Amino acid sequence: MAAELEKEIALEIGHVLFIDIVGYSKLSINEQNAAVDELTQIVRATKQFQKAEAAGCLIKIATGDGMALVFYQSPEAPVRCATELSRMLKDHPRLRVRMGIHSGPVSGVIDVTGKANVAGAGVNMAQRVMDCGDAGHILLSKHxxxxxxxxxxxxxxxHDLGTCEVKHGVRVSVVNLYDDRFGNATLPRKFETVKKRRTRMRWAAFSAALLALAAIVAGIVMFFPNRVRSVLAAP
Structure with missing residues (x-):
């Protein structure tokens, strides 16, 4: 039955821009609807969105608190869209958005309502990359x-940030995209936590090394006086 109702889209490489509204769950229902509508209008106004849509090389997926855009022309397409969107959002300071980008395999279906949807590693990884960021960040997968x-x-x-641990213990390599016109140069909080943890581990290792050195020195100090007394006492 499902095969009769759905038309499959072949597995292919998609260039995914995942966008969500930070703090969405804390908004009232009316505020949530208004925020999504505002974001949708701004995204649709970007030149890269319009270009890809006119060429038939774009799939748009609503995610509740944002959207996923799957481009099929170039890995630059979602990046250009993200930078343009980031610049436009400066005129909408109340709309706090974060973005993640990855290129990878995607597949999907056109359901009975005629709406397109996609899934796959490309979409999942774009969301994981986005989850590593805070408001204003445009994060890219290492790929x-x-x-x-x-x-x-x-x-x-x-700007390489290193690796970030996301859901189910998965670690992803993330790069921050920014300059003085778009993006967010601030280190994401997840990476700040990792940085502090690594600093504590380094200090713990350093302290352990100092204790070991102190024990060695104490042993030497205790050994040599006894050695000297033994030599002097010998006939």
Missing amino acids: VAEDLEEYEQWRPLL
Whole structure:
């Protein structure tokens, strides 16, 4: 029955921009609806969105507290859309948004209502990357960043953050995209926590090394006086 009601979309590589509204769950129902409507209007006004939609190379998915946009032309498409959106959001300070980008395999269906939906590793990873950030961040997977590094105009904007642990203990390598016109240069809170934990571990290791050294020195101090007395007492 499902096969008769759904038309499958072939597995292919999608360039995914995942967007959500920070603090969405704390808003009232009316505020949530207004925030989603406002975000939708701003996204639809971006040139990259309009270009991809006109070319038929874009799938739009509502996620409740935001959306996922799957581009099929170039790995630059979601990045350009994100930077344009970030600049436009400066005129909407109450709308706090974070974004994550990844390129990977996606597949989907067109259901009986005619609406397109997609799923797959590409979408899942874009969401995981986004989850590592805070309001204003445009975070990229390492895979996307490596693609962009091939172009000189992107290199100065890529700032490696290292790895971040997300749901189910999965670790993802993340790069922060920003300059003075878009993005957020602040270290995400998840990475700040990791940084503090690593600092505590380094201090713990350093303290343990000092204690071990002190024990060795104390042993030497105790051994040599006894050794000297033994030599002097010998006939």
